[in-house]
Amino acid sequence: MSDDRQLDRLFSALAHPARRAILARLAAGEATVSELAAPLDMSLPAVSRHIRVLRGAGLITSGRSAQFRPCRLEPHALATVAAWTDQYRHIWQARFDAMEAVIRILGDGDDG
Secondary structure, eight states: OOHHHHHHHHHHHHTSHHHHHHHHHHTTOOBOHHHHHTTSSSOHHHHHHHHHHHHHTTSEEEOOBTTBOOEEEOHHHHHHHHHHHHTTHHHHHHHHHHHHHHHHHHHHTOOO
8 A cells, every 4th residue: 555545544544533532542552342432422333433444544453352352552553643744843843943932032021
């Protein structure tokens, strides 16, 4: 799969708050679909659809433990996102530095 298509899948998967909540929970360790669904206000089939999207993007995998299929986070997929955003770090870092300089200048003129 091309890098662009993989990035599209990753960003699409990360776009939904429920999927980000699932990833946040899996960052603490593997969990079953029922455990992932517990804090979410949605049905098990809806959570399963979100898990399918995350699995399709390579963000999670599912194993088998007796009758359960625990899900686990796949950090290498997040590393792909981090690498893509990191190539733009110099741009936003320069903008933050410029904003900080303006704030300091404005703060120096404050008589309060």
